[in-house]
Amino acid sequence: MRTWLTERFGIGVPVVGAPMAGVGAGRLAAAVSAAGALGMIGVPSAATAEWIAEQAAIAGGDGRPYGIGLLAWTLDGDPARLDAVLDARPSLVSVSFGPYAGPVERLRRAGITVVTQAGTTDEARAAERAGVDAVVARGSEAGGHGRGDVATLPLLQSVLDEVRIPVLAAGGVATARGLAAVLAAGAAGAWVGTAFMGCVETALPDAATGRVLAAGETDTAYGRVFDVVQRLAWPPEYGGRALRNAFFDRWAGREEELASDEEARAELEAARRSGDYDTAYVYAGQAVGMVRRRRTAAEVVAGFAEAERLLRRFAT
Amino acid sequence: MRTWLTERFGIGVPVVGAPMAGVGAGRLAAAVSAAGALGMIGVPSAATAEWIAEQAAIAGGDGRPYGIGLLAWTLDGDPARLDAVLDARPSLVSVSFGPYAGPVERLRRAGITVVTQAGTTDEARAAERAGVDAVVARGSEAGGHGRGDVATLPLLQSVLDEVRIPVLAAGGVATARGLAAVLAAGAAGAWVGTAFMGCVETALPDAATGRVLAAGETDTAYGRVFDVVQRLAWPPEYGGRALRNAFFDRWAGREEELASDEEARAELEAARRSGDYDTAYVYAGQAVGMVRRRRTAAEVVAGFAEAERLLRRFAT
Numbered sequence: 001m002r003t004w005l006t007e008r009f010g011i012g013v014p015v016v017g018a019p020m021a022g023v024g025a026g027r028l029a030a031a032v033s034a035a036g037a038l039g040m041i042g043v044p045s046a047a048t049a050e051w052i053a054e055q056a057a058i059a060g061g062d063g064r065p066y067g068i069g070l071l072a073w074t075l076d077g078d079p080a081r082l083d084a085v086l087d088a089r090p091s092l093v094s095v096s097f098g099p100y101a102g103p104v105e106r107l108r109r110a111g112i113t114v115v116t117q118a119g120t121t122d123e124a125r126a127a128e129r130a131g132v133d134a135v136v137a138r139g140s141e142a143g144g145h146g147r148g149d150v151a152t153l154p155l156l157q158s159v160l161d162e163v164r165i166p167v168l169a170a171g172g173v174a175t176a177r178g179l180a181a182v183l184a185a186g187a188a189g190a191w192v193g194t195a196f197m198g199c200v201e202t203a204l205p206d207a208a209t210g211r212v213l214a215a216g217e218t219d220t221a222y223g224r225v226f227d228v229v230q231r232l233a234w235p236p237e238y239g240g241r242a243l244r245n246a247f248f249d250r251w252a253g254r255e256e257e258l259a260s261d262e263e264a265r266a267e268l269e270a271a272r273r274s275g276d277y278d279t280a281y282v283y284a285g286q287a288v289g290m291v292r293r294r295r296t297a298a299e300v301v302a303g304f305a306e307a308e309r310l311l312r313r314f315a316t
Numbered sequence: 317m318r319t320w321l322t323e324r325f326g327i328g329v330p331v332v333g334a335p336m337a338g339v340g341a342g343r344l345a346a347a348v349s350a351a352g353a354l355g356m357i358g359v360p361s362a363a364t365a366e367w368i369a370e371q372a373a374i375a376g377g378d379g380r381p382y383g384i385g386l387l388a389w390t391l392d393g394d395p396a397r398l399d400a401v402l403d404a405r406p407s408l409v410s411v412s413f414g415p416y417a418g419p420v421e422r423l424r425r426a427g428i429t430v431v432t433q434a435g436t437t438d439e440a441r442a443a444e445r446a447g448v449d450a451v452v453a454r455g456s457e458a459g460g461h462g463r464g465d466v467a468t469l470p471l472l473q474s475v476l477d478e479v480r481i482p483v484l485a486a487g488g489v490a491t492a493r494g495l496a497a498v499l500a501a502g503a504a505g506a507w508v509g510t511a512f513m514g515c516v517e518t519a520l521p522d523a524a525t526g527r528v529l530a531a532g533e534t535d536t537a538y539g540r541v542f543d544v545v546q547r548l549a550w551p552p553e554y555g556g557r558a559l560r561n562a563f564f565d566r567w568a569g570r571e572e573e574l575a576s577d578e579e580a581r582a583e584l585e586a587a588r589r590s591g592d593y594d595t596a597y598v599y600a601g602q603a604v605g606m607v608r609r610r611r612t613a614a615e616v617v618a619g620f621a622e623a624e625r626l627l628r629r630f631a632t
Contacts, residue, residue, distance in 0.1 A: 001630075120534060121605065141467035149534045151457035151467035153497065154488035154602045158533060161491070161606075172470035175477070177501040181469065184500035184627055185493040217474060218436060218465045286470045289437065290477075311500055314317075315631035 001308050004134065004166040005038070005189035008113060009065045009091055012036035013305050014189030015179065016168060017297070019043070019069020019094060020144060020283070023193075023202050026058025028297060031201040033064040035301035038092060040067035045074045045232060049084035056088035065091035071145075072116075073098030073235055086110050094136065097145060097238045101130045108133070117170065117191075119147025119238075124159040124167075135163060136191045139171030140222065143194045143285030145240045146171075148222045152182075160186045174287035176306035183311065192304070194285040199297045207275040208282045209294070215243050217289030225251045226281040228258050229268050240283055247271070247279040317624050320450065320482040321354070321505035324429060325381045325407055328352035330505030331495065331620050332484060333613070335359070335385020335410060336460060336599070339509075339518050342374025344613060347517040349380040351617035354408060356383035361390045361548060365400035372404035381407035387461075388432075389414030389551055402426050410452065413461060413554045417446045424449070433486065433507075435463025435554075440475040440483075451479060452507045455487030456538065459510045459601030461556045462487075464538045468498075476502045490603035492622035499627060508620070510601040515613045523591040524598045525610070531559050533605030541567045542597040544574050545584050556599055563587070563595040 005014045017024060017032035019042035032039030041055045052068070059066040068090045075082055075095070082103055085093060089112065095103045096117040107114045108131060117136040118124035127135040137159040139152025150158075152171035160167050169182035170191035179190045197204065197212045204212070221244035227234045229251070234240075242248065247268065251258045258264055271279035321330045333340060333348035335358035348355030357371045368384070375382040384406045391398055391411070398419055401409060405428065411419045412433035423430045424447060433452040434440035443451040453475040455468025466474075468487035476483050485498035486507035495506045513520065513528045520528070537560035543550045545567070550556075558564065563584065567574045574580055587595030 121532075139467060139469070141470055150602050150605075151455060151488055152469045153455070153467070153494055154457055154490060154533060154606070156497075157488075157491045157493045157603075158606055160493055172467055172473075174470060175473045177473045177476055178469055180500040181472075181497035184496040184630070186626065216437075217470060286466050287473075289466075290470070290474055310502065311627075311630035314500070314627035 001183065001311070003183065003188040005168065009038050011038050011065065013301055014183065015301065015304050016040060016067065016189060016191045017196055018170060018191045018193035019067070020193050021045070023197060023204055025203050026055035028196065028199060028201040028203070029059035029066045030061060031199070031297035032196065032301060033059070033066045034062065035298040037301045037304070038065060038067060040069050040092070040094070042069050043071070043081070045071055047081070049080040052081055052084040053088060056090060060088070060090065067092030067094065069094045069096070070103065071097055072100040072103065073233060075103055082106065098235055104130055104132055115168065117146060118159065119149055119155070121155070121158045121162050124163050128163045128165050132165065134166040134168055134188065135159065136168045136170050138191070141286040142171030143220070143241050143288070144283040145234065145238045147237060148239050156182060156185050156187060172285060172287050174290040176304055176310055179304050179307035180310035183307065194287040195291060195300055196297060197284060197288070198291040198294055199300060200294055201297050205275050208277055211243055211277045211282050212284055212288055212291055213293060215284065215288045217286050219244055220284055220286055220288060221248055221252070223248065223252050224255055225258065228255045229265055231259070231265070241285055242281045242283045243277070243288070245278050317499065317627070319499065319504040321484065325354050327354050327381065329617055329621050330499065331617065332356060332383065332505060332507045333512055334486060334507045334509035335383070336509050337361070339513060339520055341519050342371035344512065344515060344517040344519070345375035345382045346377060347515070347613035348512065348617060349375070349382045350378065351614040353617045353620070354381060354383060356385050356408070356410070358385050359387070359397070361387055363397070365396040368397055368400040369404060372406060376404070376406065383408030383410065385410045385412070386419065387413055388416040388419065389549060391419055398422065414551055420446055420448055431484065433462060434475065435465055435471070437471070437474045437478050440479050444479045444481050448481065450482040450484060450504065451475065452484045452486050454507070457602040458487030459536070459557050459604070460599040461550065461554045463553060464555050472498060472501050472503060488601060488603050490606040492620055492626055495620050495623035496626035499623065510603040511607060511616055512613060513600060513604070514607040514610055515616060516610055517613050521591050524593055527559055527593045527598050528600055528604055528607055529609060531600065531604045533602050535560055536600055536602055536604060537564055537568070539564065539568050540571055541574065544571045545581055547581070557601055558597045558599045559593070559604070561594050
């Protein structure tokens with residue numbers, strides 16, 4: 001399974017552990033990279049430059065390549081965090097969801113491989129024009145934030161035909177079958193978040209992991225409820241896919257009202273602190289139905305490596 | 317590309333031309349089968365037994381295998397149409413969306429290969445228990461009717477791990493890349509509708525085809541508006557994905573009101589007759605963005621055959 005991704009970073013399995021803010025920090029990134037894929041640190045919107053430096057030291061502690069994922073809309077007017085990323089010199093940085101062109105230019109000038117996530121073919125074309133090294137075609141079944149418009153399989157086919165840079169496939173890839181699929185389509189690898197959410201190396205509280213392991217494929221929902229209640233400045237076209245819960249159901253369709261409801265805001269903050277996931281969010285993609293037990297990142301990566309056998313069947 | 321699908325029907329390309337009521341009748345089915353895939357007739361909810369017999373004669377006129385797609389919810393209390401299908405003796409019948417167990421049993425007893433469409437892993441398990449020969453894992457990006465819950469890529473991985481019968485992948489497969497993907501995952505073939513919608517052999521009026529060719533990947537919407545306005549007895553869990561238009565936008569979220577609005581009903585019927593697709597529906601999946609010009613079914617099938625080359629890359 002040699003692709004642009006494996007060759008660029010000298011890794012054995014063409015999988016990137018997608019940056020998951022609040023779920024995957026230095027420890028998960030290090031574990032994914034140690035297992036032969038490429039782990040990434042998800043930088044939360046409120047993270048400090050110091051936090052980035054600390055987590056980067058953990059992720060890169062053994063000298064293996066790793067990546068850092070940044071939210072473009074959080075970088076404006078706060079150069080310290082991008083500086084911290086540049087200082088850490090990770091092998092890969094993703095800058096997505098907002099004005100990414102400036103950061104991409106700085107990172108590339110520093111010799112760092114840069115990607116961005118695209119949820120439509122138009123966004124992928126724009127990413128290529130902006131000079132990223134590769135583009136992540138992110139389908140609407142993916143967990144966390146992004147567009148809710150086009151699913152991975154049609155998006156991937158379209159993007160692969162429309163851009164010349166390497167394409168990574170994000171959204172719904174949870175097993176070797178999914179990895180084999182996107183490689184056969186022509187992707188350079190898979191960008192995998194949800195499949196790592198049951199891992200012992202995540203930063204998730206146990207109660208949240210329990211929700212992940214119990215959730216089925218139809219238990220997620222897409223929307224802006226959790227961003228609106230927290231007054232987060234996410235560009236509105238990038239909603240989030242999370243486990244559907246009572247709080248989401250109560251407020252979906254009433255986002256305007258929610259935006260000024262201080263009681264709901266306090267309720268969510270309290271629930272986050274107490275670990276009440278009927279109210280607090282757990283971002284996850286539709287692949288969550290295939291995440292059924294606690295595993296190590298090494299086990300998950302070893303599972304993906306089976307894609308090679310699936311692809312070899314077509315040799316004859 | 318030898319799979320259960322190619323071996324069962326003696327075809328060269330592991331693609332089924334999905335049954336599309338109102339779009340693909342005998343002519344399209346015959347053209348798809350003549351090109352080396354397996355064409356199907358989509359039986360509209362109001363079709364008569366005579367219509368089925370006529371279209372079957374066209375589809376099977378040259379002796380090639382073809383299929384017929386039935387809507388399970390339309391069969392109750394009207395045995396004539398199932399009898400017409402049994403008389404026609406197609407190679408494949410799909411019975412989906414409603415109580416399919418009885419028809420499946422009759423068809424299988426007659427020696428006809430039978431499949432059904434599943435939109436969740438639970439539905440796929442139930443299909444296997446009901447005795448179908450294969451199950452179609454239909455993702456939410458697919459055009460026309462079905463569940464809107466799980467996208468093709470995650471659904472396919474899950475279903476392939478959970479059932480022992482052959483699995484066909486539906487939803488979003490529009491090019492050789494998509495076919496290679498689902499075969500690599502382990503599917504026995506792809507169930508393709510939208511990619512054939514630009515074909516000269518469809519029953520679509522030119523104005524509708526024009527909408528198809530002009531539509532982009534984000535121009536579809538999923539919901540029940542067009543079923544509700546027509547008072548069709550679709551089980552409510554099976555909505556439809558169609559090109560988003562002014563009528564859909566006006567009524568989405570107001571289905572209860574629409575259900576008793578006689579003016580809207582008359583408006584839709586008039587628009588269907590006059591070919592006004594700002595009001596009338598054109599069912600299509602997210603893959604519609606990749607359908608950009610009029611082609612023959614033979615050209616589309618030849619395009620899919622390129623999947624073999626994509627898969628051979630992994631031989632080394």
